[in-house]
Amino acid sequence: MQQKLKTATVGTAKTLKMIAPMLLAVIGLIGLFKTYITPEMLRTLFNGSALHDMLVGVGFGGISVGQPFLSYIIGGELLKEGASFYGVTAFILAFVTLGVVQLPMEFSIFGFRFALVRNLLSLLFAFILAFLIAFCVRMFA
Amino acid sequence: MKKNRSGLVMLGIVVLLYLVLGLLYPDKTVAALGESFGVLKMIIPILLLVFFLMALLNAYIDEKAISRHMGEESGVKGWLLALFGGILSHGPGYVWYPLLQNLREQGAKERLIVAFIYARAIKIPWIPLMITYFGWTFTLVYTFWMVVGAWLQGIVAQRLLRK
Numbered sequence: 001m002q003q004k005l006k007t008a009t010v011g012t013a014k015t016l017k018m019i020a021p022m023l024l025a026v027i028g029l030i031g032l033f034k035t036y037i038t039p040e041m042l043r044t045l046f047n048g049s050a051l052h053d054m055l056v057g058v059g060f061g062g063i064s065v066g067q068p069f070l071s072y073i074i075g076g077e078l079l080k081e082g083a084s085f086y087g088v089t090a091f092i093l094a095f096v097t098l099g100v101v102q103l104p105m106e107f108s109i110f111g112f113r114f115a116l117v118r119n120l121l122s123l124l125f126a127f128i129l130a131f132l133i134a135f136c137v138r139m140f141a
Numbered sequence: 142m143k144k145n146r147s148g149l150v151m152l153g154i155v156v157l158l159y160l161v162l163g164l165l166y167p168d169k170t171v172a173a174l175g176e177s178f179g180v181l182k183m184i185i186p187i188l189l190l191v192f193f194l195m196a197l198l199n200a201y202i203d204e205k206a207i208s209r210h211m212g213e214e215s216g217v218k219g220w221l222l223a224l225f226g227g228i229l230s231h232g233p234g235y236v237w238y239p240l241l242q243n244l245r246e247q248g249a250k251e252r253l254i255v256a257f258i259y260a261r262a263i264k265i266p267w268i269p270l271m272i273t274y275f276g277w278t279f280t281l282v283y284t285f286w287m288v289v290g291a292w293l294q295g296i297v298a299q300r301l302l303r304k
Contacts, residue, residue, distance in 0.1 A: 004197075004200040004201070005197075007196070007199075007200050008193060008196035008197045008199070008200050009193070009196070010196075011192075011195070011196030011199055011200070012189070012192040012193045012195070012196045015192045015195060015196065016188070016189070016192055018148075019148070020148070021148030021149045021151065021152040022147070022148030022151055022152070023148075023188075024152055024155075024181075025148065025151040025152040025154070025155045026151075027177050027180050027181050027184075028152075028155040028156075028158075028159065028174075028177050029155055029158075030176070030177060030180055031173040031174055031175070031176040031177030031178075031180065032155075032158065032159070032162065032170075032173045032177075034173065034176045035169050035170075035172045035173040035176060036162075036169065036173070068262070068264055068267060069188075069191070069264075069267050069270055072267065072270050072271050072274055072275075073180070073184065073270075073274070075274070075275075076273075076274030076275060077180070079274070079275070085279075089283070092283075093262075096262040097259060097262045099234075102234060105234070105238070106234075106238065109238045109239055109242050110238065110241075110242055110245070113302065114245075114251070114302065117298050117301050117302055118255055118258065118294075118298060121255075121294050121297060121298055121301075122259065122294070125259075125290050125293075125294055128290075129286050129287065129290045132286050133279075133282050133283050133286050136282045136286070137278055137279050137282050140278050140282065141278055
């Protein structure tokens with residue numbers, strides 16, 4: 001037990017060290033974003049209609065790369081700035097389930113057909129689930 | 142190692158951006174730096190918790206055992222293994238994909254492989270961060286629909302792949 005806890009602590013420090021540069025970079029960008037991009041500017045991107053916001057969210061999420069937690073931070077800040085739940089949820093879903101950059105690797109490992117079906121379904125599911133999640137959250141909140 | 146370098150490059154670009162913007166608009170850029178510190182201060186404690194949870198999972202979960210069982214089981218047990226295995230799996234896709242393809246070649250159901258990959262989008266260690274930003278309601282609703290989504294995607298994918 002103690003040995004495992006020790007391994008876990010060392011592992012924690014290692015992960016933190018590995019992730020630190022990207023984390024600081026993204027947080028630095030968020031700072032710039034918050035000061036230079038006004039809510040009005042953001043509203044031209046996310047205009048409040050569910051479908052439009054989800055399209056924008058999936059588009060940006062799908063082409064972004066990185067650890068899933070980056071999407072939580074970016075999504076959370078977007079929400080604070082006034083983006084809709086539909087758009088932010090779609091962004092997070094696309095970010096964590098779609099990886100345009102990873103596609104060639106997936107094709108080479110699983111074969112073209114399997115990877116294509118899986119990714120097209122994930123694209124479709126990003127819209128369906130974003131809608132369901134945002135809808136339910138609005139109902140409960 | 143490769144990932145580490147991309148982080149450093151990205152950090153370099155951001156530092157450069159700050160320097161350039163700092164020369165052009167000093168006041169705004171200092172304010173931006175303040176905003177960044179605010180975010181950093183808020184998430185550091187959560188990140189420490191997250192990484193500790195991750196490392197604990199790492200020490201207790203044997204991915205080979207998960208994947209071995211997934212290859213053998215089907216039915217309800219197979220689904221549960223695929224969904225929970227995906228949720229508990231950690232590490233990058235390029236570690237898991239060859240393992241999963243291997244199972245597929247040995248006859249594991251395609252619906253389970255697809256469900257496993259989708260369920261990987263739920264990351265237990267990151268849940269504290271998600272709660273901080275979005276609250277309990279969102280986190281629970283999100284997790285629930287992701288599990289349902291993984292299950293449904295597995296079923297639809299198998300239908301499509303069979304044709």
